[in-house]
Amino acid sequence: MDQEKIITVKNLSKKFGDFIAVNDISFDVYKGEIFGFLGANGAGKTTAMKMLIGISKPTSGEALVANFDVKSQAEMVKKSIGYMSQRFSMYDDLTIKENITFFGGIYGLSRNQIKEKTTKLVTELGLEDALNKLVGDLPLGWKQKLSFSVALLHEPKIVFLDEPTGGVDPITRRQFWEMIYAEAHKGTTIFVTTHYMDEAEYCDRVSIMVEGKIEALDSPKNLKQQYNVASMNEVFLKLARNIE
């Protein structure tokens, strides 16, 4: 791939006392791609992602996100990225409009920009009538889509999605991935962690973390060929078993 690098990770490590959560990982992410970041629970993917979004300091190694160093330029990194956490990350006791206004506000959008964005966003999601409804009253699927759109409000170069589809029905998941595709098509880089191996198939490239290390990194197609299996699920199981 001969594209512009948007995330560069070199020998990144994170230790908590004697425990090495992330062990010397290196990889690149290119502009506009959907990058799947896989791993079992406790494999270190959340820790690695936290370092990339600037809320956890690396023990050693370096990482550039949108050309900013996560160690010394965390504030610039934060301005360039969007983030949606695995737990639904909006305020249930605020209306859709108030949530959008609040999150737009903390990312420094002007009042007019927020107005414009709000109209556009609710039209796209078909939520015009629900604008003044409390977010807590919305079904989970809608909340998740709304949450994704809000993470994109300030037009970040990269969006980090931490297990975004947990607990959502397959149809909504499918719709959610369509939104992700559409966004990637516009040139936004998507960095997504997931448990669902069928979702890994939708990614341009995936990395698989096992016990703090990246054990595999390639397109789903190449990985399946390399391990001579039919699905990403099997790739994942093979890797996990090898370690044991």
Added chain:
Amino acid sequence: MKRFLGFIKKEFYHIFRDKRSMFILFGMPIAQIMLFGFAITNEINNVNIAILDKSKDSETQKIINKISASKYFHIEQTINSESQIQSIFEKGKVKAVVIFENNFSKNLQTARQGKVQIITDATDPNIANTITNYTNAILQNYIQEVNKTNVQTYAIDTQTQLYYNPELKGVFTFVPGVMTVILMLVSAMMTSISITREKELGTMEVLLVSPLNPLQVILGKVFPYVFLSIINATVIVLLGVFVFGMPIQGSLFLLAAESILFIITALSLGILISNIAQTQQTAMMMSLMGLMLPVIILSGFIFPISSMPLPLQIISNIIPAKWFIIIIKAIMLKGASIDIIWKETLILIGMTLFFILLSIKKYKIRLE
């Protein structure tokens, strides 16, 4: 600045839309003031007492008249022998018996000392204690009057003088006390709950990933409670003054400044708690057990510190509320200015700085 205002607006939405918060913020202060003001009181009024006058002379009659003239006592009956005491206490109506010894007047002149015995029904120790004090006060008052006119003075065993609160009004203790409790509750408990709530919901993570820096997040969370605490303090002082006749002898400005200082102390404690606690439940338990109980029990609000065992007296020193109660009592009742309470003020400032530094340290560890 615009970001910050947006943040504060959001925080007020949270508060105004949550019935529980609204109740704690606005229902509690008024309920507490009313409760302490009207229900929980050490004052006595028209307590029924009995008189056993073995001497029946002009002096005892003067004293009896004095007792009966006070609004605290009502002389229910006169008895003739000590054997009746037991039975009238058992009936429950009479709470105390005042007994004059034989030849009271004569003893007063010859031995310069007259003996009066006060027997109280101590099933309610507080009331019994108050009755004894009030009766004593009346007797002392009588002796003083007599001594004014007599060339030959009579002996005075004890001299009781009640400064600042001559009527021993409970309101003078509970207004500062309730104010302290409420400010602690609103500032420390509510902020720690509201911060841990964001942690629990996962929104704290989103805020930390945003360009807002952690300090802005914390200040944004805390600011609405500073504002609401100031309103609360004002309401309590107003109720104290206009409903219960609490005086404010000192400067209003100093009172306000010291209150704001204490609000900041409590807020820094709230922030510290929210750094340690991960859930709203834990934050609430820590605030209630770690802050509210000491404030109520060890601050001198209800139980006098001087009558505590030494270890508790020493522990009471690390309770910020103790110092704040001393400060506001001094301002409200004694009209003290800063040169009298500077020491207590410095202690509060020191404690606040300590809590803030500790919070910052803890916060860094968490971000590592």
